Amino acid sequence: MMYGYGTWGVWGWVAMGIVMLLFWGGVAALIVVLVRGARGGWGGGGYYPPAGPSPDDPERILGQRFARGEIDEAEYKARLEALRRRP
Template sequence: MMYWNGDGGWADSGAGYVLMVLGMLVFWGAIIAAFAFVLRQPSRQDRSAGGMVPAHRTAQQVLAERFARGEIDETEFASRLATLHGQSPL
């Protein structure tokens, strides 16, 4: 009767166990990296709500942002907005 007691192959030398451990580390590392990648991606709702900066802003948007930050006052905002729309300033 023959028994499988090892014949000097990879399992007896320990190389099989090392490869198994390395394979599991690569496998779980790939799973964790994929999970982290998915969590870091902005959702569609975030992108549409301003999660990403638009490539081109209009002059009116820039003016409104300056007014919102307090860089210009209401009269200057109204005057510049009227100029943008082709009307005479107040």
């Protein structure tokens, strides 16, 4: 007896439901990827670096060296002036 399930029976309907979920899940994932890519959400073309000095900022490194006592105040001021004069 077929009970109205067609030639594949219940497992055909289960397989069709799984394929339908995978299809619509893929469509939704594609939409999310396209929207985030257009807004630059994943570091794509719209990536902006964080505000403030970078960890490799020369003045910051110079200040850290002065704070650690590696250079004295005269050398700190001379190097800071030289950094600020550069083009």
